[in-house]
Amino acid sequence: MTPINLSQKLSLFxxxxxxxxxxxxNDSYVKLVKLKGExxxxxxxxxxxxxxxxxxTLLMKFRxxxxxxxxxxxxxxxxxxxxMPVAREEVHIILLEPxxxxxxxxxxxxxxxENPEWV
Amino acid sequence: MTPINLSQKLSLFxxxxxxxxxxxxNDSYVKLVKLKGExxxxxxxxxxxxxxxxxxTLLMKFRxxxxxxxxxxxxxxxxxxxxMPVAREEVHIILLEPxxxxxxxxxxxxxxxENPEWV
Numbered sequence: 001m002t003p004i005n006l007s008q009k010l011s012l013f014x015x016x017x018x019x020x021x022x023x024x025x026n027d028s029y030v031k032l033v034k035l036k037g038e039x040x041x042x043x044x045x046x047x048x049x050x051x052x053x054x055x056x057t058l059l060m061k062f063r064x065x066x067x068x069x070x071x072x073x074x075x076x077x078x079x080x081x082x083x084m085p086v087a088r089e090e091v092h093i094i095l096l097e098p099x100x101x102x103x104x105x106x107x108x109x110x111x112x113x114e115n116p117e118w119v
Numbered sequence: 120m121t122p123i124n125l126s127q128k129l130s131l132f133x134x135x136x137x138x139x140x141x142x143x144x145n146d147s148y149v150k151l152v153k154l155k156g157e158x159x160x161x162x163x164x165x166x167x168x169x170x171x172x173x174x175x176t177l178l179m180k181f182r183x184x185x186x187x188x189x190x191x192x193x194x195x196x197x198x199x200x201x202x203m204p205v206a207r208e209e210v211h212i213i214l215l216e217p218x219x220x221x222x223x224x225x226x227x228x229x230x231x232x233e234n235p236e237w238v
Contacts, residue, residue: 001181001200003192025167025195026147026217048144062120073122076144081120096215098145 006032006054010092012119017111019095019103020119031095031116035087042105043082049097050076056091060084125151125173129211131238136230138214138222139238150214150235154206161224162201168216169195175210179203 009022009032016036023030035058051058052074060067060075061084069075077083104112128141128151135155142149154177170177171193179186179194180203188194196202223231 001179001186001194001196003186003188003194005189005192007191023169023193023195025169025197025215028145028147030169030193030195050142050144050149060120067120067122069122070124072126073124074142074149075120075122076142076149077120078144096144 006094009119010034010054016090017103018113019116021116022119024099027100028096028098029101029116031097032119033093033095035085035091035093036089037087039085040104040107040109040111041082041084042107044077044079044097044101044105046079047098047101048076048078049095049101050074051085052094052096054092054094056087056089058091058093059086059088061086125213128238129153129173135209136222137232138235140235141238143218146217146219147215148218148220148235150216151238152212152214154204154210154212155208156206158204159223159226159228159230160201160203161226163196163198163216163220163224165198166217166220167195167197168214168220169193170204171213171215173211173213175206175208177210177212178205178207180205 019031019033021029058069138150138152177188
């Protein structure tokens with residue numbers, strides 16, 4: 001029951017596309033992640049994901065449209081929906097998703113992080 | 120899959136202690152709430168709750184200590200733990216909790232909101 005300071009936690013890492021766990025509640029983790037460039041197309045079979053933008057502007061690509069998510073905004077990507085996050089400049093986000101969620105969803109690649117660390 | 124702007128949603132209501140739903144994912148709701156003054160002592164039997172402070176400074180009282188949660192910080196209150204949020208000045212928070220969560224937990228009072236609205 002310690003307060004977690006988002007800026008302080010974000011200062012502890014600089015790698016991109018590698019979510020860090022900062023909290024857990026119910027069946028979910030709260031994670032922070034820094035994004036830059038393009039991720040990969042993927043979906044999550046059983047998990048909805050929340051992306052809240054803390055810094056920068058996230059472009060969330062879907063197969064039928066692109067959605068811009070600015071600082072102070074969040075988007076929820078429902079299970080089963082293919083998406084690809086893109087960050088033209090560095091973006092910092094807070095992610096909320098079930099503990100079972102793999103960052104690359106149905107795809108395995110060099111971007112897959114099997115066991116995210118706590119920071 | 121529309122981006123939700125937190126400031127815009129916060130501008131739509133002004134009542135205190137009345138959580139508004141702004142999103143749902145998995146078994147949880149994302150809610151916004153404005154706090155001012157003291158709430159009541161309560162706990163949630165089966166739900167952990169996340170409080171992320173967007174504006175102001177939240178004082179979270181526990182039976183054995185007080186914890187200050189500032190803008191840009193979050194705290195997770197585990198199930199079963201008695202707590203009382205206090206806001207000396209107005210505080211805005213984003214709450215994440217299972218859909219089954221009643222704002223006053225194990226207590227029924229005039230502060231109880233049975234069916235939070237969407238905004």
